[in-house]
Amino acid sequence: MSDLTIALDAMGGDFGPPITIPASLEMLAENPQLRLIVCGDKYQITPLLKNKPYNLTQRLEVIHCSQVVAMGDKPSAALRTKADSSMRKILDLVKEGTASACVSAGNTGALLTMAFYVLKMLPGIKRPALVTAIPNADGHKTFILDLGANVECDEHILHQFALMGSVVSEKNKLDNPRIGLLNVGEEEIKGSDKVKKAAQLIRQDKSLNYIGYVEGNDIFSGKTDVVVCDGFVGNVALKSCEGLALAVVKSIKTLARENWRSRIFAAIALPMFKKLYKQMNPDHYNGASLLGLRGIVIKSHGNASKDAFKYAIKEAMNEIRHQVPEKIGNRIETALTDRS
Amino acid sequence: MSDLTIALDAMGGDFGPPITIPASLEMLAENPQLRLIVCGDKYQITPLLKNKPYNLTQRLEVIHCSQVVAMGDKPSAALRTKADSSMRKILDLVKEGTASACVSAGNTGALLTMAFYVLKMLPGIKRPALVTAIPNADGHKTFILDLGANVECDEHILHQFALMGSVVSEKNKLDNPRIGLLNVGEEEIKGSDKVKKAAQLIRQDKSLNYIGYVEGNDIFSGKTDVVVCDGFVGNVALKSCEGLALAVVKSIKTLARENWRSRIFAAIALPMFKKLYKQMNPDHYNGASLLGLRGIVIKSHGNASKDAFKYAIKEAMNEIRHQVPEKIGNRIETALTDRS
Numbered sequence: 265m266s267d268l269t270i271a272l273d274a275m276g277g278d279f280g281p282p283i284t285i286p287a288s289l290e291m292l293a294e295n296p297q298l299r300l301i302v303c304g305d306k307y308q309i310t311p312l313l314k315n316k317p318y319n320l321t322q323r324l325e326v327i328h329c330s331q332v333v334a335m336g337d338k339p340s341a342a343l344r345t346k347a348d349s350s351m352r353k354i355l356d357l358v359k360e361g362t363a364s365a366c367v368s369a370g371n372t373g374a375l376l377t378m379a380f381y382v383l384k385m386l387p388g389i390k391r392p393a394l395v396t397a398i399p400n401a402d403g404h405k406t407f408i409l410d411l412g413a414n415v416e417c418d419e420h421i422l423h424q425f426a427l428m429g430s431v432v433s434e435k436n437k438l439d440n441p442r443i444g445l446l447n448v449g450e451e452e453i454k455g456s457d458k459v460k461k462a463a464q465l466i467r468q469d470k471s472l473n474y475i476g477y478v479e480g481n482d483i484f485s486g487k488t489d490v491v492v493c494d495g496f497v498g499n500v501a502l503k504s505c506e507g508l509a510l511a512v513v514k515s516i517k518t519l520a521r522e523n524w525r526s527r528i529f530a531a532i533a534l535p536m537f538k539k540l541y542k543q544m545n546p547d548h549y550n551g552a553s554l555l556g557l558r559g560i561v562i563k564s565h566g567n568a569s570k571d572a573f574k575y576a577i578k579e580a581m582n583e584i585r586h587q588v589p590e591k592i593g594n595r596i597e598t599a600l601t602d603r604s
Numbered sequence: 605m606s607d608l609t610i611a612l613d614a615m616g617g618d619f620g621p622p623i624t625i626p627a628s629l630e631m632l633a634e635n636p637q638l639r640l641i642v643c644g645d646k647y648q649i650t651p652l653l654k655n656k657p658y659n660l661t662q663r664l665e666v667i668h669c670s671q672v673v674a675m676g677d678k679p680s681a682a683l684r685t686k687a688d689s690s691m692r693k694i695l696d697l698v699k700e701g702t703a704s705a706c707v708s709a710g711n712t713g714a715l716l717t718m719a720f721y722v723l724k725m726l727p728g729i730k731r732p733a734l735v736t737a738i739p740n741a742d743g744h745k746t747f748i749l750d751l752g753a754n755v756e757c758d759e760h761i762l763h764q765f766a767l768m769g770s771v772v773s774e775k776n777k778l779d780n781p782r783i784g785l786l787n788v789g790e791e792e793i794k795g796s797d798k799v800k801k802a803a804q805l806i807r808q809d810k811s812l813n814y815i816g817y818v819e820g821n822d823i824f825s826g827k828t829d830v831v832v833c834d835g836f837v838g839n840v841a842l843k844s845c846e847g848l849a850l851a852v853v854k855s856i857k858t859l860a861r862e863n864w865r866s867r868i869f870a871a872i873a874l875p876m877f878k879k880l881y882k883q884m885n886p887d888h889y890n891g892a893s894l895l896g897l898r899g900i901v902i903k904s905h906g907n908a909s910k911d912a913f914k915y916a917i918k919e920a921m922n923e924i925r926h927q928v929p930e931k932i933g934n935r936i937e938t939a940l941t942d943r944s
Contacts, residue, residue: 480843503820
């Protein structure tokens with residue numbers, strides 16, 4: 265049985281303790297085995313714990329940190345100058361084994377850099393990857409990686425992303441998840457050299473259920489369980505979709521000013537579309553994981569609501585229960601042994 | 605005054621003559637100076653011209669072609685074996701100066717390969733680019749290139765895309781169009797080496813109004829007039845958006861089965877969303893141009909409706925009037941002279 269102790273960066277994100285503390289208390293109430301170590305400014309945190317039930321607060325430890333990594337901080341500067349930040353502390357707690365996982369809604373670049381430095385890579389892993397799950401048209405989830413941890417990846421890194429994606433989608437009770445490699449067409453002759461070489465490596469790996477090339481639209485089509493791409497492409501794809509969704513919301517609002525029919529449409533459509541948008545939008549679909557490290561790191565979206573932050577904690581519990589880093593380590597070891 | 609003679613591939617696309625011929629006749633009716641050379645199977649084309657007004661048909665010449673490039677044909681095979689295809693013929697007509705531009709809704713890869721072979725590049729241009737205009741949230745258009753003509757581009761190619769994008773967006777009556785370089789973040793330190801080097805070249809080019817890095821969401825935000833990226837990234841970004849839009853349509857349909865409120869919503873939302881989708885969807889927004897060649901080549905979407913095919917012909921007229929290839933040639937010449 266894994267130890268369900270999770271370290272939380274209480275200060276990360278746009279709202280900090282007013283969102284992270286109520287989310288923590290609700291998660292403790294819903295999960296009797298959960299323990300939380302909340303890191304951050306105790307002067308902001310402790311007032312929010314006042315008069316809360318003892319059966320919750322006894323499973324919530326506060327560790328005071330004098331520093332906060334700001335959203336605008338440069339990753340290298342944060343690493344160098346913010347050793348007593350809440351973001352750094354949660355990673356140290358995972359490193360020393362006090363916590364089994366950590367969650368932050370803070371600065372993504374700083375979190376990546378610090379996690380890489382503090383936790384180190386699993387043996388054999390070349391680069392970490394940021395992965396998220398996107399609900400697709402079939403009502404299932406598609407995992408996409410990398411989302412921006414690595415802008416430049418060679419074919420070996422892409423192959424490792426396929427292995428890591430396979431493990432992480434198995435945690436969603438998927439047997440033998442389908443792996444698709446993102447390309448500009450489905451024909452074997454298409455694509456960059458790097459993608460063609462990666463296709464060869466992934467196809468040769470018998471531990472993977474490789475279905476071939478997929479295209480941008482397949483992120484949402486339900487055709488594949490995992491979409492593998494470099495961080496440049498993954499980041500642009502998801503941000504483009506976010507841009508489209510926002511533009512549609514804006515168009516509906518403009519339409520609303522046209523005539524009474526479109527006003528009625530907008531009044532009904534806008535809240536429903538916003539709901540759909542939240543369901544679909546990768547950025548709002550909370551809980552991206554940083555894979556390939558010797559520990560579990562979950563990145564919550566910066567403007568996550570209480571429910572979204574709870575979802576990120578659930579993801580951390582999910583990864584602890586499914587021993588994601590251990591499984592990734594085993595898969596990589598097997599792949600390296602098979603090759604040699 | 606430029607000669608408004610345009611060669612059309614009557615056979616291209618999912619529907620062929622039943623779409624392309626009515627579109628041609630309507631364009632002739634609306635534009636008294638327009639002349640069309642329609643290439644394809646005369647046995648399918650001429651019956652559609654029967655009993656049509658002489659003032660239209662006298663400006664429409666039919667050239668019979670015994671071959672058709674199919675949607676599934678490999679580009680290299682089409683080039684080698686289909687010398688008497690309608691797609692090849694329209695390019696030959698532009699090459700020999702009989703037509704000022706050509707339009708096809710056929711196989712994109714084959715059109716690119718044939719156009720490259722028949723028309724050749726403008727002096728100094730390294731690679732052609734496929735560009736389209738996307739209506740953005742501000743009600744203006746954003747031009748994005750490349751969309752998949754080149755999966756691998758170095759910084760010099762990206763710089764040329766910036767120059768070509770600037771010329772093509774000037775045809776939309778834009779002075780000094782804003783050029784953005786697509787990246788994973790707006791900070792100067794982010795991105796791949798290739799993108800950083802391209803940023804340097806574009807910034808140094810005083811003929812360009814470079815605004816810096818833009819992100820995926822800016823394709824729709826109205827922040828920039830031109831988005832420059834390699835063909836791999838551009839293709840994935842647009843296809844991802846198409847996938848999202850389709851998934852939303854599917855979600856609305858599913859919602860419609862839930863209860864009476866959502867049924868009403870769906871009944872109103874679906875047609876309006878489909879309309880929005882057509883406006884937004886880059887693939888349906890018709891008339892992508894192939895830039896950098898010694899002639900004007902417009903690619904219409906394969907499943908274009910009559911109106912969409914008319915739009916593609918309009919785009920061809922637009923590029924003839926604005927002498928796009930000549931202007932691109934001049935800009936590249938100036939850029940090369942400045943550098944030496």
